[in-house]
Amino acid sequence: MSANLDGYEAVIGLEIHVQLRTRTKMFCGCELSFGDDPNVHTCPVCLAHPGSLPTLNEQAVRYGIQIGLALGCEIAPRSIFHRKNYFYPDNPKAYQISQYDIPLARNGRLGDVRIHRVHLEEDAAKLIHVGESGRIHGSDASLVDFNRGGTPLVEIVTEPDLRDAASAREWLQLLRSTIKAIGASDVNMEEGSLRCDANVSIRPAGSQELGTKTELKNMNSFRFLERGIEAELERQVALARAGEPIEQETLHFDPRTGTLTPLRSKEYAHDYRYFPEPDLVPLAPSKELLDEARASLPELPAQRLERYQSELGIPEAQAKLLAYDGELGDYFEAAVGAGTEASAKGLANWITGDLTARLREAAGEEGEVHAADSRVTPQAIAELVAMVEAKQVTAQAGREVLAKLVAEGGSPAEIVEREGLASISDSGELEGIVAAAIEADPDAAAKVREGNMKAIGPLVGYVMRETKGRADGGEVTRLIRKQLGLG
Amino acid sequence: MSARELIELSASEALRRIGAGEISAAELFDAYASVSDELNAYLWRAEPGAAGGAEPSGPLAGLPLAVKDIFCTEGIATTAGSRILEGYVPPYTATSVERVTAAGALILGKTNMDEFAMGSSNENSAFGPVLNPWDTSRVPGGSSGGSAAAVAAGLAPWALGTDTGGSIRQPAALCGIVGLKPTYGAISRYGMIAFASSLDQCGPLTRTVTDAALLLRELQGRDERDSTSVGIEGGVELPSREDLRGLRFGVPRELGPDAEGIEAGVREVFERTLRRIEELGGEVDECELPHSRHGISAYYVIAPAEASANLARYDGVRYGMRDPDARDLTGMYERTRGRGFGAEVKRRIMLGTYALSSGYYDAYYGQAQRVRTKIAEDFRAAFESFDFLVTPTAPTVAFELGSKTDDPLAMYMNDYCTVPVSLAGVPAISLPGGLAQPDGGGPELPVGVQVIAPAFTESKLLDAAYALEQAIGFDARPPGFGGGEA
Numbered sequence: 001m002s003a004n005l006d007g008y009e010a011v012i013g014l015e016i017h018v019q020l021r022t023r024t025k026m027f028c029g030c031e032l033s034f035g036d037d038p039n040v041h042t043c044p045v046c047l048a049h050p051g052s053l054p055t056l057n058e059q060a061v062r063y064g065i066q067i068g069l070a071l072g073c074e075i076a077p078r079s080i081f082h083r084k085n086y087f088y089p090d091n092p093k094a095y096q097i098s099q100y101d102i103p104l105a106r107n108g109r110l111g112d113v114r115i116h117r118v119h120l121e122e123d124a125a126k127l128i129h130v131g132e133s134g135r136i137h138g139s140d141a142s143l144v145d146f147n148r149g150g151t152p153l154v155e156i157v158t159e160p161d162l163r164d165a166a167s168a169r170e171w172l173q174l175l176r177s178t179i180k181a182i183g184a185s186d187v188n189m190e191e192g193s194l195r196c197d198a199n200v201s202i203r204p205a206g207s208q209e210l211g212t213k214t215e216l217k218n219m220n221s222f223r224f225l226e227r228g229i230e231a232e233l234e235r236q237v238a239l240a241r242a243g244e245p246i247e248q249e250t251l252h253f254d255p256r257t258g259t260l261t262p263l264r265s266k267e268y269a270h271d272y273r274y275f276p277e278p279d280l281v282p283l284a285p286s287k288e289l290l291d292e293a294r295a296s297l298p299e300l301p302a303q304r305l306e307r308y309q310s311e312l313g314i315p316e317a318q319a320k321l322l323a324y325d326g327e328l329g330d331y332f333e334a335a336v337g338a339g340t341e342a343s344a345k346g347l348a349n350w351i352t353g354d355l356t357a358r359l360r361e362a363a364g365e366e367g368e369v370h371a372a373d374s375r376v377t378p379q380a381i382a383e384l385v386a387m388v389e390a391k392q393v394t395a396q397a398g399r400e401v402l403a404k405l406v407a408e409g410g411s412p413a414e415i416v417e418r419e420g421l422a423s424i425s426d427s428g429e430l431e432g433i434v435a436a437a438i439e440a441d442p443d444a445a446a447k448v449r450e451g452n453m454k455a456i457g458p459l460v461g462y463v464m465r466e467t468k469g470r471a472d473g474g475e476v477t478r479l480i481r482k483q484l485g486l487g
Numbered sequence: 488m489s490a491r492e493l494i495e496l497s498a499s500e501a502l503r504r505i506g507a508g509e510i511s512a513a514e515l516f517d518a519y520a521s522v523s524d525e526l527n528a529y530l531w532r533a534e535p536g537a538a539g540g541a542e543p544s545g546p547l548a549g550l551p552l553a554v555k556d557i558f559c560t561e562g563i564a565t566t567a568g569s570r571i572l573e574g575y576v577p578p579y580t581a582t583s584v585e586r587v588t589a590a591g592a593l594i595l596g597k598t599n600m601d602e603f604a605m606g607s608s609n610e611n612s613a614f615g616p617v618l619n620p621w622d623t624s625r626v627p628g629g630s631s632g633g634s635a636a637a638v639a640a641g642l643a644p645w646a647l648g649t650d651t652g653g654s655i656r657q658p659a660a661l662c663g664i665v666g667l668k669p670t671y672g673a674i675s676r677y678g679m680i681a682f683a684s685s686l687d688q689c690g691p692l693t694r695t696v697t698d699a700a701l702l703l704r705e706l707q708g709r710d711e712r713d714s715t716s717v718g719i720e721g722g723v724e725l726p727s728r729e730d731l732r733g734l735r736f737g738v739p740r741e742l743g744p745d746a747e748g749i750e751a752g753v754r755e756v757f758e759r760t761l762r763r764i765e766e767l768g769g770e771v772d773e774c775e776l777p778h779s780r781h782g783i784s785a786y787y788v789i790a791p792a793e794a795s796a797n798l799a800r801y802d803g804v805r806y807g808m809r810d811p812d813a814r815d816l817t818g819m820y821e822r823t824r825g826r827g828f829g830a831e832v833k834r835r836i837m838l839g840t841y842a843l844s845s846g847y848y849d850a851y852y853g854q855a856q857r858v859r860t861k862i863a864e865d866f867r868a869a870f871e872s873f874d875f876l877v878t879p880t881a882p883t884v885a886f887e888l889g890s891k892t893d894d895p896l897a898m899y900m901n902d903y904c905t906v907p908v909s910l911a912g913v914p915a916i917s918l919p920g921g922l923a924q925p926d927g928g929g930p931e932l933p934v935g936v937q938v939i940a941p942a943f944t945e946s947k948l949l950d951a952a953y954a955l956e957q958a959i960g961f962d963a964r965p966p967g968f969g970g971g972e973a
Binding site: 044047048049050051052053054055056083085087089092093094095142144271273274275278279280281 | 557558559565567572575577578579581676677678679680681683684685711712713714715792793795796799800802804805806816820840843844845848852
């Protein structure tokens, strides 16, 4: 746990909004699109013209059901849409059509976190505030782009089962890859197709009661989610230590400063006056739809994790990295299937270890790491690992090859050839270099001869320097011992 | 034929003559478009000649039609009787209007109405009240008062209206014409400006039962743009029945001639109608709708609750009126809505907002919905013993302008007999039963009789209403018919 909560325990629940990747909007036929001119994807329905009526997007329902099933939820035989009433310029009907007391799905579990509910609703339009404040109050003018208004959303609410910021981040990654695997959304936090609010409270460790919670908003990356929760936990613990009350409020995370500021109460205090939406009939998925949704679910990350561990023998930590990051997992699968002799365990080790580290280095502090988008093809990493495992190159040389692959791509065999990185297979050549090492450092040689094996380091180092790492470490040790009469 | 003779024709008769080549669509259109509107029935009217020389085709080919200003019409201003929509020109056309124009009907004009269909006298229009053609000191009823007055006065052969709690049937009764509220779901609501979504239903106002059937036949049907629309299975047949033999008519004690507030003249016409039913071979018996006495209470929770949400979109952001002097967002909302809405609309928005608010929802909205369920069950039970139920449409004949405007409860009681039917979602027709004097004396005015049927049995309802219509033989015209020139 990153925050030191001394004596307190964190209680964290998440509320996630996922924009669905349907062709059209939730309640009308307007196409979804990103980056087009403002207000070109609009119609009487999503502009809330008088007399217009909503009709439900069937593909959104299918995605919603698949997400519900993937999260192990019960799908409601008959769920209801409600109107959530509030005035705001991004909400043209002045009510959002959402689900309230009977959601599409509930009572599920993903990993260690229970799912409270999953429901369907529509997204608001986009507001652009002109002026310094950046908010509607105090802005010079506000502009509305209704292209986004009415985009299908799935809202997922967890039970407060998370206990620290890092687990929240890891779990959100699992959720993201689960939805990604279904193909229901782009689930991109920076672009807003995946949004996560956190409900955070603390309580004395061991207590079963729930403390007063605050709601954190606007954490638009995994990193910010973790930072936001950490900052809030620190703030709550400080208040509790000082004997001051924690107030129920909504806090806005500022990614520039990493700090939380309370939203003005006017901006969130509402009596939403929910009531059943009379323009839509209850949603009762047919058995055919349910069966079809279930049958078309792909392998999900949780299942992948299980398979990687039990069938491929990959250690849990690496298996998680591969299974919870759908793109990385797909990359791994492609490498396994590339037709080389490389072992799955070896590939898992190289992909989650050296490759990821190299890519992260190359991307810099804030960049995202995507193996699939890098110059290293799954075929290339598989060939490289196969060469290392066959001792055609040493692990050390393999890393150098990898660095070249990350920088410029290409074929590992060609790089080995061009850079002369192949292992020294001629034992005569190696024997000569070992003899030179012993001659160059007689003190070390003497100590080794006396049984102090720690002293072998400088001798091995000499050989490695001379061979530029192309010698196999085990073989070098064997030759030193042999020449010193210890073999 | 003279213009006067043309507008005397019922819609179905005019249709027959157009089909036979005896009259032209353009001459019929111009005859109607040329009658001067002394009643403030129209908010917008087509000019004579607007039909052009084109001879439309389809089952309603060339018949002019008045459309309540609650239906969106692409390119034609649509206000729903409200200042807040002044200047609003919809970018699309309501499904119901699209269907009848596709069938060949020509739009004569958009008719005046109570603002957002909230009212029973048409005095809540932001554009002035409609006058009753039988006595211009009296109201035509509401909210489809403009449609009813236009059809009664020879300003249109027939019209589209909407009925939420009685808004087709009550003005039809007060103007001496036929008004049909179909089963909820029979006709698409797409493009019909919403008042109370779970109750609103489009329907015809006509001079004859046959005309109502003719128009309903084109209007009904499932529309994929309205999820709650289902249409009428098997469509609508034109009525032909001449007797009522073997049919059982129930007279609900709670809504019958002895109910509170029923005028003596209304009772007399109603009882005469019951005797006609028996003369035609129908059986008449008393029945019970025990929860219907709570209809008005439930209705005035549910309808305002839905309205409070439906009317929230009039915020000055995208269309219609926006107060130019607002300085900030809240100011824009408050000033736009404060100036744009009339008193009755504001009253209902406040009622509905209150009924839905946290802590009151269950006591008001929840309770009203439970009452609604009970009322619907009452109707279902009654229809196990009866084919139809009959009541007076409205407790009184047309009342004087201004006589109830300061007493909302008295105004709401106009819908005492029609509201339970709306809550149950079943179809009902109002047809003229005869003329009667108001309590306290005055000119003879039309009295409407309401016949109620089980859901989606419009064809049977129209058939029975037709037989009754022939037997009653109501053919009186208001004094102002056709602009007053005989």
